[in-house]
Amino acid sequence: MKIDLHTHAKLSKASDFTPAYYEEMIQEAKDNGLNALALTEHFNTRNFYEVYEQLDRMFPYNGEYYDADGLKIFPGMEVDIQETGHILLIGQKEHILKARRQLDNYTEKGAFIAFDDLMDLAEELPLLKIGAHPFRESTPLYHLERSQLTRLDAFDLNAKDMYQYGCENNLEKVKQFAADLGKPVTAGSDTHQCLQYGSVYNELATPCESAADLKAAILQEAYELRVSDSLPLKVKASVMLKKLMKKIVRLEAASSVHSV
Incomplete structure (x- = not known):
């Protein structure tokens, strides 16, 4: 099973979820050989709950993942913490939504949940907890205490960071950081649109049929990291x-205002 563990469904936090846009993304994921992905949309994205409401209408959900015509979509979200940094949470939809409801009062910058409180919340549920892009300059994680970092299950080898900071440099940095903490490294494209799929992914010898299976495979390191030779081109x-699409969206919004 080839799975990308850090993906988004929308172009940006400010944009709306649209089925047509996500269906295009799903097709590109398949075209890049993926069998599964974790949908880790930002917890404070515009209309977060609508994303899962729409997915319920688009694809059958079997209690563990959505089946998008053969592609498994495991529910998840990406959460900002008070200390600065992002945490990926992945699990059954009911657990992701339960955790998200407990974050309703923590969605604004300056009011994000503290790391330890988020871990307490996540540990009450059987969620996979991944430290996202630990060396990203804007949202690092390496500054946290060791006792805090060891509460995470794994750390994210992020395609955007590999492109920005150099593939080999970022790979070795994240691997050493995780190894020092006794934790595995997982791959995530961090894509907000389709071209980034396939840049990095995790290849498991055995397909996972549940979120628990997925978490166990990660903890047991029963997978291989795959990095595409085309990663720099894909991410660039x-x-x-993404910049062009956001510009078009802004122009369309401005045009619509002027026409009223």
């Missing part, structure tokens, strides 16, 4: 396309 093209 993705970044350029």
Whole structure:
């Protein structure tokens, strides 16, 4: 099973979820050989709950994952913490939504939940907890206490960071950081649009049929990290396309205001 553990469903936090846009993303994921992904949309994205309401209408959900015509979509979210940093939580939809409801009062910058409180919340539920892009300059994690970092299950090897900071440099940094903490490294494209799929992913010898299976496979390190030779091109093209698409959205919004 080839799975990307850090993906988004929308172009940006400010944009609306649209089924047509996500269906295009799903097709690109399949075209890049993925069998599964974790949907880790930002917890404070615009209309977070609507994302899962729409997915319920788009694809059958079997209690563990959505089946998008053969592609498994495991529910999740990406959460900002008070100390600065992002945490990926992945699990059954009911647990993700339960955790998200407990974060309703923590969605604004300056009011994010403290790391330890988030871990307490996540540990009450059987969620996979991954420290996202630990060396990203804007949202690092390495500054946290060792006792805090060891509460995470794994750390994210992030395609955007590999492109920005150098593939080999970022790979070795994240691997050493995780090894010092006795934790595995997982791969995530961090894509907000389709071109970044396939840049990095995790290849498991055995397919996972549940969130518990997925967490166990990660903890047992029963998988291999895969990094595409085309990662720099994929991410560069993705970044350029995202900027262009956001510009078009802004122009359309401005045009609509002027026409009223």
